[in-house]
Amino acid sequence: MTPMVCATIDTGALRHNLQVIRRLAPKSRVMAVIKANAYGHGLVAVARALEAAADAFAVARIGEALALREAGIKTPIVLLEGVFDSEQLAAAAAGDFELVVHTQEQIELLLAAPPDARFKVWLKLDSGMNRLGFKAEEYPAVHAAVSRARALKAPVNLITHLACADTPELPATAEQLMVFDAATRSLAGERSVASSAALLGFADSQADWVRPGLLLYGVSPFRGSTGADHGVRPVMTLRSQIIAIKNLVVGDRVGYGGDWTATRPTRLAIVSVGYGDGYPRSACSGTPVLVSGEQATLAGRISMDMIAIDTTDVQHKPKVGDSVVLWGEGLAIEEVAVWAETLPYTLLCGINQRVAMRFL
Ligand SMILES: Cc1ncc(COP(=O)(O)O)c(C=O)c1O
Numbered sequence: 181m182t183p184m185v186c187a188t189i190d191t192g193a194l195r196h197n198l199q200v201i202r203r204l205a206p207k208s209r210v211m212a213v214i215k216a217n218a219y220g221h222g223l224v225a226v227a228r229a230l231e232a233a234a235d236a237f238a239v240a241r242i243g244e245a246l247a248l249r250e251a252g253i254k255t256p257i258v259l260l261e262g263v264f265d266s267e268q269l270a271a272a273a274a275g276d277f278e279l280v281v282h283t284q285e286q287i288e289l290l291l292a293a294p295p296d297a298r299f300k301v302w303l304k305l306d307s308g309m310n311r312l313g314f315k316a317e318e319y320p321a322v323h324a325a326v327s328r329a330r331a332l333k334a335p336v337n338l339i340t341h342l343a344c345a346d347t348p349e350l351p352a353t354a355e356q357l358m359v360f361d362a363a364t365r366s367l368a369g370e371r372s373v374a375s376s377a378a379l380l381g382f383a384d385s386q387a388d389w390v391r392p393g394l395l396l397y398g399v400s401p402f403r404g405s406t407g408a409d410h411g412v413r414p415v416m417t418l419r420s421q422i423i424a425i426k427n428l429v430v431g432d433r434v435g436y437g438g439d440w441t442a443t444r445p446t447r448l449a450i451v452s453v454g455y456g457d458g459y460p461r462s463a464c465s466g467t468p469v470l471v472s473g474e475q476a477t478l479a480g481r482i483s484m485d486m487i488a489i490d491t492t493d494v495q496h497k498p499k500v501g502d503s504v505v506l507w508g509e510g511l512a513i514e515e516v517a518v519w520a521e522t523l524p525y526t527l528l529c530g531i532n533q534r535v536a537m538r539f540l
Contacts, residue, residue: 183536184452185420188508189221190540191229193413197396198233200411205379205386209235211258211372213393215244220458220528221397221416224251225539230396231255238391242268242277249275258302261312262286273297280304280339281326282312293331301332302339302372307359308352309343316363323367335369342385345377346401353378357385377401380410399513399524406512416528417508418535420453422471422500423486434488435480440465448479449491451504456484458530459506460520463487467519470505471498478519 201210212234213219218226227237227248236256239245245257258278263269269289272279273296281287282304290299303326306313314322326336340360344352360373371387376395378385380402394400398407398414407414428434428446442448449471455461459482467478469487471494479490491498507513513524520527 182421183538184423185418185457185534186536186538187220187531188417188419188538188540189225190413190415190417191225192540193398193415194221194226194229194396195233197398197407197412197415198230201379201390201392201395204410205374205390208374208379208386208388208390211236211238211389211391212396213238213260213375213391215240215260215393216529219393219397219525220531222537222539223247224253225537227251227253227255229539235389236278242271245275245277246271256300263289265289266292269293269297272299278302278337280312282306282314284322287322287325287329290326290329290331293329295330297331298333299331300337301326301329302337305338305340305360305363307340307342307356307363309341309356311341311343313340316359319363336367337370337372338364338367339372342373342375342378342382345375345381345385346403348377348381353382353385357382375401394525397528399528403514403518406514408512414508414513416513416531418453418459418506418531419508420451420504420506422449422498422502422504423452424450425498425500426450433480436483437481440480440488444492446479446490447492447494447498449476449489449498449502449504451487451489452485453487453504453506454483454485456532457534458527458532459487460516460522460527460530462522463516463520467516468511470511472496472502473510475511 238258262280278300280302304313344350372389374385374390376392379390398412426448428442432442434440453459461482474494476489476491479488507516517524
């Protein structure tokens with residue numbers, strides 16, 4: 181049985197995108213960021229697709245790392261938020277996870293680790309984002325403390341995260357890079373700074389390891405461009421199908437609140453997808469969709485299970501059962517995100533368990 185709403189994941193595109201990233205950052209190793217269910221693409225399936233190609237995976241939480249090991253993934257895994265108690269520390273040792281260390285409490289956990297536990301540690305510098313990490317003034321002292329930990333697989337690695345790399349015209353990124361450089365210049369260890377936007381926009385941030393997420397999934401981190409502009413291909417295509425056709429006369433109103441009114445005789449198609457699947461409730465009339473490869477537009481508000489689209493201008497006369505692309509192949513998710521006043525990140529992560537996943 182064909183599922184009504186289906187996200188097709190093109191694993192070939194994933195591998196292609198990783199190769200593009202390698203060409204963009206030829207001197208760096210690649211830590212593929214697959215947290216949040218690989219940005220909605222399926223954690224284990226994405227890890228399997230990239231296992232042979234990525235140098236490491238990065239996830240936010242230990243549960244995600246454990247799921248990868250349970251699935252038999254052997255690639256190094258970095259915990260971007262680290263661990264928070266001795267139970268998590270023991271599980272991290274058993275799973276051979278690499279730890280980001282960003283609080284004094286985490287240093288103490290590391291110092292109290294069981295005698296046989298050994299970790300590769302990424303010491304996080306807060307270079308200006310004020311989210312995770314130690315300030316530049318405390319970095320030398322915490323670096324020295326972590327370096328003395330018996331549980332450390334030396335040397336300590338050095339990591340920071342950039343707040344504004346997707347807005348290259350702002351001075352913030354250059355300032356953060358200067359802070360990172362000054363705080364780490366005299367230290368040994370591998371360095372990691374750049375997520376997708378930085379690796380594209382700030383070549384000097386690429387360092388030993390890049391940490392791309394969004395770009396890996398074929399999506400641009402910059403407003404006003406698409407993944408295709410950077411040579412990557414969309415990995416997820418979200419599809420549904422038409423479940424009813426309505427012929428409207430001028431003045432007919434559509435959907436909750438009657439928000440959209442027909443100003444011409446209209447061939448309206450009702451499509452089986454809604455905010456109950458993760459399609460954004462904020463998408464407004466005019467948002468593009470593809471019906472059998474031709475563009476149509478949303479008409480009226482998004483329901484939990486349905487949307488309405490104006491197909492009057494579609495040449496090939498739409499009928500019940502026709503496939504509709506919500507984003508992906510032929511329709512950039514970046515464009516849909518603008519219409520929905522959101523970001524591709526939230527659209528991808530918002531896809532939920534009601535959507536069937538199909539891996540190519
Ligand atoms: C610490 C860290 N590194 C890398 C990334 C990947 O970012 P992007 O998806 O923009 O490439 C993220 C994403 O949120 C992150 O939090």
